[in-house]
Amino acid sequence: MGAHPADSLLYRHLWSTEEIHRYFDDKGRIKVWLQILSALASAQSEVGIIPHEAAVAIAAHADVELFDLEEVACATRATGHSTFGLIRSLRCVLPEEAAEWVYYGATVQDLTDTWTALTARYVLDIVDRDLGHLLDTIAGLAIAHRDTVMCGRTHGQPGLPITFGFKAAVWASELSRHRERLRDIRPRIEVVQLGGALGTMEFWMPESERLLSAFAARLGLGVPDIPWITARDGVAEFLGFLGMMSSTLAKIGQEVYELQRPEIGELAETWTPGQVGSITMPHKRNPELSEHLVTLAKVIRSNAGLGLEAMVHEHERDGRSWKTEWLAVPEACLLACTALVLCCRLADGLQVNADRMKDNVDACAGYLMSEPVMRVLSAKIGKHSAHTLIYEATMNGRANGLSMRDALLANREVLTHLSVSEIDASLDLDVAVGAAGMFVDRVLKTLDTPRSKNGGAR
Known part of the structure; x- marks a missing residue:
């Protein structure tokens, strides 16, 4: 069993995926380091710094399978x-x-920071792919439930009617912005590091500028305007992006977690026979996926905070700050990619109980429509006076176990301003959901997903 849950045979599935884990284990890391060393030698050969034959030999031997990793580890410790x-x-x-x-002439940060840039590229490719899948699934939910009425809640309490499609469209809009952020940050993050001892590239003069471009071209990375040995804003931005993205996944998970409670029962995770919720309470079906999304996001956000801490560097190199990233970056990447896989699984199998949503709306006995009634009354006596009157009527009605309609009809002052037909019209659910459907349509028009383009065909 590994010391970190991501390395555990028992628990790895909760903290990592096979795809991302093999990149960050010792073999995966050294494989990329060797790729970088090979690219450096090749670039140095191109600009005439080292012999061509040496670069060819280095490339031929830059193969992780040629090394005993235990020996490498012993030499590192020694x-x-x-x-x-x-x-x-x-x-x-x-x-x-x-x-x-x-x-030749390189330093640790040339190797490890370029590894960070390649890592960001690899991770962002995975994130973009899985965000696309998740966004398409959420778009499908928005389409299918555009007009599925449910309780909208504020401060944990029923407020006004909304539609589940509206809720899903809010998720989709946020996820879509994360894809935009991902594309925006890539040019700032996916850049090589090659500066030598202090970033001035003194060792490789006068071919330093040509070398920098040749090195970057071989790795498919950008060329920075200046070495970023002490400028860690790119790493912090990368970790910040993972923190923001995973927080949206956690928000979705938390919503499913809350709405799966039996007393609400509007959403539920998919359940597989044989899945055990409790070893002491056999009846339970715990929201494991949605719960874990919240856990993962907490840790990723803490790593994003470490990225900000690492921006405070001293002089031209500061291992105290820089090496903080060695822990924060791999863990944040492992957990973020895992969170996306889990959220995709959650969304793909999400069970939407539209009947229970309607039942919960009905159980509110019309009080969800207090604002539409107030709006109609405002046109006659002013908004604040209408609020006072509807407040008195609803508080009295709830205290006496009346429906919203009966509470209004029992209030003589309300009846002096509103007819029974006006009251009934303002209690109409279709009116109360407002522009929910329009906003769903607006969001879907902006999405570049298969389901948003074809109207949600499954």
Whole structure:
């Protein structure tokens, strides 16, 4: 069993996915580091800094399968240096004439920060793909339930009628903005780091600028305007994005968690026979997916906070701040990708109980329509006077167990301003949901998903 839940055979599925985990384990990390070292040697050869034959040899031996990771680990611990163990192991497998040219002039942050940029690209590709799937599913819910009336709630209490499609459209709009943010931040984050000892690229003069461009081109990354050894805003923005995105997933999960409560019963996670909710209470079906989305987002947000802490750097290099990212970035990426997989599963299997939604609206005995009644009355006596009158009528009606309609009809002052037909018209549910359907349609028109384009065909 691993020390971190993401490495646990028992619990890995809750904190990681196979796709993302194999990128962050030792083998996956070193594989990418070797790719970077190979690209650096190739770029240095192109601009005439190292011999072409050396670059070819380095590329041929930059294969993680050639290394004993235990030996690399031992050398890392023995030297007390983050990458010296790997460099020593790589030099040992290289021909003698190439061994002196590996990692030529580079420093730890050139390697590890470029790894961070490649990692961001890899993770954002996964996030964009899974966000697209989730957004399409949520769009389908908005389409299917555009006119499914339910209680809208504020402060945990029934307020006005809305539609479930409206609620889903709010989720879809927020998820869509995250995809926009993802595309916006990529040019700022997916850039190489190559500065040498202090970022001035002194070791590679006068070919430093050509080398930087050649190195970036080989990795498919952008070229920064200046090395970002102490400028960690890109990493902080990346972690902040993961924190925001996962918080939206947590909001969706929390809503399902609340509405799955049996006394509400409007939504439910899919349930598979054999799934156990409690070892002591056999009847339970716990909202495991939605609950865990909230947990994951809390940890990701804490890592985003560490990203902000790491922005405070001293002088031209500060391991105290920079190395904080070594913990925060992998964990945030693992958990964010896991959260997306779980939220997709939640949305794909979400059970919507439209009948229970209607029953809960009916159970409010018409009081959800207090604002529409007040609006009609406002046109006759003014908004604030109407509020006072409807407040008195509804408080009295609730205290005496009356429906909203009966409470209004029992109030003589209300009847001096509103006819029975006007009261009945203002209690109409179709009127009370306002522009919910219009907003659903507006959101769907902005989405670039299969279901939003074809009207929700499943």
